[in-house]
Amino acid sequence: MSLPDRRQILMGAAATALTAGLASAAQAATPKDQLYALFDAFFDEDLSQSPEQATSLGLDTGKHADARSRLSDRSTAAWLRDRAEPAERIARLKTIDRKALSGDDAINYDTALFNYEARQGTSRFDFGDGARPFVLTQFYGSYISTPSFLDGRHKIASAADADAYLGRMKAFATVLDQETQRAGADAAKGVIPADFIVDKAIAQLQQFRSLPVEKNVLVASAARRAKAYGDYDAKAAAILTGEIHPALDRQIAALQAMRAKAVHDAGIGRLKDGDAFYAALLKIYTTTNKTPEEVHRLGLEEGAEIQARMDEILKKRGLTQGTVGQRMARLNTMPGQVFANTDEGRAELLAYCTERLAKLQPLLPQWFGVMPKTPVVVRRVPAYTEAGSAGAYYERPALDGSRPGAVYINLRDTAERPRWSLATLMHHEGAPGHHFQLALVAESNLPKLRQNMGFSANTEGWALYAEQVAMEMGIYDDGDDLGLLGMYQARLFRASRCVVDTGIHAKGWSREKAIAYMIETGGDPEVRVSREVERYCANPGQACSYKVGHTVWAALRERTKQRLGSKFDIKRFHDTALLVGPAPLTVLEGVLDRWQG
Incomplete structure (x- = not known):
């Protein structure tokens, strides 16, 4: 045995x-x-x-x-x-x-x-990694997550902490080899990511491997934070060159061997049991029983409705020629809409985002009775993870209160984040979006197990619904029709994700067809869309959670409003819904359908 x-x-x-x-x-x-x-x-x-x-x-x-x-x-x-x-x-x-x-x-x-x-x-299924079909891609693997974790999460406040840091560096080499072995075992079963995914993973590994020792984040972090306790930078460098570099070389070699057998087909429908695996992923990520066809149709129908609203605003601005996507793309060329792609420009962009969050603060008490005590900050995605990082994400605060909530923005290319798109991004990731929901969870008395469960359709659906709430609060009523267009484009982007994700994994769409559809539909820059589509290829199902979740949240509010009539109060509705904490949409619906106001 x-x-x-x-x-x-x-x-x-x-x-x-x-x-x-x-x-x-x-x-x-x-x-x-x-x-x-x-x-x-x-x-x-x-x-x-x-x-x-x-x-x-x-x-x-x-x-x-x-x-x-x-x-x-x-x-x-x-x-x-x-x-x-x-x-x-x-x-x-x-x-x-x-x-x-x-x-x-x-x-x-x-x-x-x-x-x-x-x-x-x-x-x-006898392959994959939980809710992911592959062990290693350009978006996940310990080669991406561990350096960021050690630099940003592992505290060094004593020699013992520094020793533990070195222990984790040694463990990193072991984990790299474990993932290399498992990815190889899956490859032997025919479970290999698409060729473009393997190519990008190899390129990122090689970039990390080729950094000068003193500039590698693992060594630089030890030098910066542990020098008061001894020569830990030298010890970290020895582990990097003696143990981690050889493990990275083995992983690169394994992926290069795998690349020879990789195909260009983007979806997991090509894998044995791929269709069933995708259906199971949709269950995890949407917390509904919607089929791929139902999610695809939802994206098409809601996308058409959103485009009609955008068309009205564009026409008012005199933009009448071309598709909605083509006209939205032209907005990027308007003076003052793109921040300089320099460190100064990035700092200006982050300051503008912080300003947008501050602008909302006086309006929040009219819509929420319960709000997080923990602050939220806006930060840049670390440069060494930009290539494989999402465009933006929220990091919830520590349960012990030692770390605030944080909105991270990928600023590899500032042209991907024009000024008119940033307000709704802040309302999605910050207030009243992810920060309101997840910081309240960290501050709650929920059992620790529940505090640490994640249901993407609930949290991403809430954040997309929060964009809608910010609009209803009047954040764009000062004539900011470009900001309003940004809100609708963000919603259209999420509807397009439903079309593209199911298109790739259930209908056999190519990477190129998916990219072309999203550019034509919403007008987002090709660089951003390409990275997003490649994320859907690597992480099937998750992208559908946003619009499915928003649809349920919005419908649930309207249903509750009709049921309660004059008793309905938006503040109590939001408080009741948020204090449920992380839950499947089915559980959330049950709570609010029983709620008596």
Whole structure:
């Protein structure tokens, strides 16, 4: 019997013993007590399995203090454990009497059950990496995430912290080899990313590998933050050249060998069981039962409606010739709309974004009774991750309050972020979007397990709905019709994602067809669209969560408003919805459909 099989048996035995112990202790406990004891057990297991999560949450202390020198196990044995985990956790949850739970306790149970059942949908396939079909791409892999994590998350305030940093550098070399082995095992099954994905991953690895030792972020970070405790920059350099560089070389060589067998077909429908895998991914990311065809049609229909609204505004500005996309593209050439692609221009762009968030602050109390206490800041995506990073993203604050919420903007090319597009970006990522929802989660009394669950359709749907709310608050009523166009273009972009993602993975669209569709539809710059489409190719399904989620959020508000009539209050609606916390859309709908105002 192989080692992974023995490990699985041992893990299963341990889980059975733990469940038996919980069941014995639960004889005198209520179902509510049983639920939260189980949640604590799950969360403790999560922290043990993900040292990065423990550190990011500020919980790498006490019994999890050893996490500070470790990284997550990315071996085949760990992958097998992760595949088995959803079914095992479902079984443990179902030992609790769901009918005996009500209110928040029932919401917590239903949310956890949905989470593990959705994850179980991809666990039955013998390839991929959870909710992703590939181990290594230009968007994910430890070669991207670990250097950023060590520089930005691993605190160094003592010699012990610096020693732990070196321990994680050594672990990084091990993780690189583990991912190389798993990507190779998938390739042997015919699971290879498209050729352009492999090419970009190789290029990024080579760029990281070729940096002068002293300029590599891992060494530079040690030199900057640990010099007070000894010659840690020299020690970090020795680990980089002696252990990490050879592991990077092995990963590059493995991908180069894989490249010879890669095809240009962009979607995972070409893989064995690819269609079923994609359907399972849509379940995870949309938290609905919508089929690829339904999501595709939603994108087309809502896209046409949004274009009609944009057409009206463009005509008022005298822009009447060409498609909506062509006319939107011409806006980028208007004076004052593009910031200089220099460090000074980037600083000016970030300052403008901060100003837009400040402009909204006086209006928020009219629409929200509960708002986060934690501040939000605007930052540039680190230059060394720009090539593989999304255009913008939100990073939630630490649970211990040691880190604010942050909006990161990819400023590799400032032309991708014209001035007229930035207001709605800030409302999506910052206030009242991701920051309002996720900072409130960090500040809440929700069980830690629930605080750390993610449901893309809920969070991305809320953020897109928040763009709509900012418009309704009057943020564009001062004659900022360009900003309003930016809001509609952002919404059109999300509708186009539904069309393109399902087109690629369910209808056999090529990368080139998807790029052409998005440029023609919305007029976004080709560089930005190309990177986005390539992200959908590498991470199927996730891009559909935005517009599906927004559609549900907007419809839910209208349904609640009609049901409650004069009793409806927008502040209480928002407060009630946000305080549900991370949840599948089905659970959120149930809460608000029962809400009496």
